[in-house]
Amino acid sequence: MSKRKVFQGNIIVAKAAIAAGCDFFAGYPITPSSEVSQHLSKEFPKMGRDFIQMEDEISALGACIGASLSGKKVLTATSGPGFSLMQEHLGLAVMAEIPLVIVNVMRGGPSTGIPTKPSQADMMQTRWGTHGDHPIIVLYPAFADEIFSETVRAFNLSEKFWNPVILLLDEVIAKAHEDIEIPEKKDINIYTEKVNVIKDLNIYDRNIGENPPRVDFFKGYPIHIDGLEHDSHGWPTSDPATADKMQHLRMQKIYHFQDEIIKFNEYHMEDAEIMVFAFGVSARAALSAVREARDEGIKVGLFQPLTIWPFPKKALQERFRKVKKVLTVEMNMGQIKYEIERVSSDDVMKKTLLRANGIPFTPKEIVNSIKEFTK
């Protein structure tokens, strides 16, 4: 008998979090991500793990950070308005190098927008939402099995790189029910090498490209964690040389390892002359569209990034040596299209298919755009 069962996208995120060892959830209800919270409110007490509904999104992320520093693997789930509120604490987590996973289920925006319809309009916000220079990792699955594996990968990356990781979904993939075979525990790869012993209190001292030897609270070391710029001990400082060094250390910690962090899927790209660049719900329609177009003899392929930030610049530049036409499909007024413009030269023809009214693209619409491109 098949091991495939039908689950809602939000529930798959919750199940993957449990499998990854997440043991603290603090959240606030918001459409369309509340199911993550509700599922964990039921399951976590059964497992002795911590669940709390806080009074707003700001306090939800605050509680998550407090718990992460106390040794827990933490998760919170929200959508546009809540994600905007979380920006300050997201910056603190980057500054103090604290692992955590934030799920943002994108809905119609800006502001209250259209809560019950999808969008892909937070792409740039996930990169630049919080103030100051900050590196960030953002993952965005499209299919049910990817939702599971990318959630587990989000936890692994956040622990490995001591940085918050944002897991993006959109209202469609979060709310849709899809069949999935949940992997067995033995087949799930969980990062377990988090450091918990240090030799002195220099918790941020390391070379460029390395991770901080930071321990959690209550391990016997009187450590100080601060949102202020700090020296290798974590004690506040405004010394220019120290500040410069710390900025580089934080950025390079992620960008040194981009090749490991960046993941993408390619469909029918081997001899493609046109590339469709799409992600999330748009990628699902784009895959059908690409297959339909191929049936009609058009040499088109789909490049679906699973990692949005850091942006897969190198991989795209390699493909743009042969592929000279790229169609960016996104449910917004134009965000990732600017990245495509940035990483491609003038000899690559760029078209976009954009819409921000809550209605996802159908395969037919994408096929029509592809056909326009062949002219």
Add this chain to the structure above:
Amino acid sequence: MDREEKQINEAALEIRKKKQPSKKKNIIELVSHYCKGCGLCVDSCPTGTLLLEDNINSKFGISVMIAAPEYCIGCKMCERRCPDFAIFINHEKDKEEQ
């Protein structure tokens, strides 16, 4: 030293006039590089043992001096009220009791 700081000193001197030197010897330890010369200890002392003085070596141009150590009764009000950990009474003795 401004007018108000001089008033703190005058008040301490007035208090000392009505007191006698203490029967027991108490050791006053000043950690001068932490002292900011705020005068709270001078004001707290019930026997007028401490005074403020102008001090070019201090960051704030003013610091505390032990004017009459024999008057100290070991009450530790100065130690409790010092915000900067700059004054200790019978410091060594506490270490022994630890």
Add this chain to the structure above:
Amino acid sequence: MNKYEKYIRYQTFPTPWCPGCGDGIVLKSIAMAFSDLNLDPNDIIVIAGIGCSGRMPTFFNTNTLHTTHGRALTFATGVKLSRPDKLVVVISGDGDALAIGGNHLIHAARRNIGIKMILINNGVYGMTGGQVSPLTPQKFITETTPYGNIEPKFHPAELMIAARATFVARETVNRTVQLKEVIKKSFQHKGFSVVEAISNCHINLGRKNKMKNPVKMTKWIAERTVTKAQYEKMTTEERAHKYPVGILEENTDRYEYSELYHKHIVPAAKEAAKKNNKK
């Protein structure tokens, strides 16, 4: 080094506070409270928000955390729920706790989560130069009330009692022994506790209101300090501008939140799961 100095992180001294600032006195009183109770520094965490009081964790030789403005209680909630066995102390100024952080304050009290809050009330936003706060006395001149403050104050202790906090006390930086004692008692209390410490910001508030000397401003606080018993005998007119000190509320009836979660919800959920599996 004596007993209470064990809890002080001298490597980060000198403190950044103005000469005579009450923050240093509160720092010392808390260290003395830790020392009297013989606590292991590893079992303590001190969390603060933003402001002059927010710099305090830097000087404690325990686990310390400096967070965002007004949200220290939210981080503390995460820590306490994860490690209910640890002593979680939150230090907050009046602007941090009652303006931007007001919401989190009433929810922490409502939950009765075992966080020990020390609210340093100096009636002003000191670190940013002396702007009006929700606890600035009326008629005072500040950077943002140059013609005199027209906003009435909160009564933070009474606010906390109304929000169902189970331990509320108030002391001043003049009464150092009583301050230390009340902090000690709050540490021993199981649920949410708030100790309001009336402090002096003579440089950024006092100076604009004829009290630029710390001794003068602390005497001004002393004149307004009355015991709880004296306060109760006063008329409404006499009560204005007075700070009643002592333990104002102590209630051991309510469950503490993390205990309720770990010792009641978790076992109940596990039981229900077992029964479901048996079916």
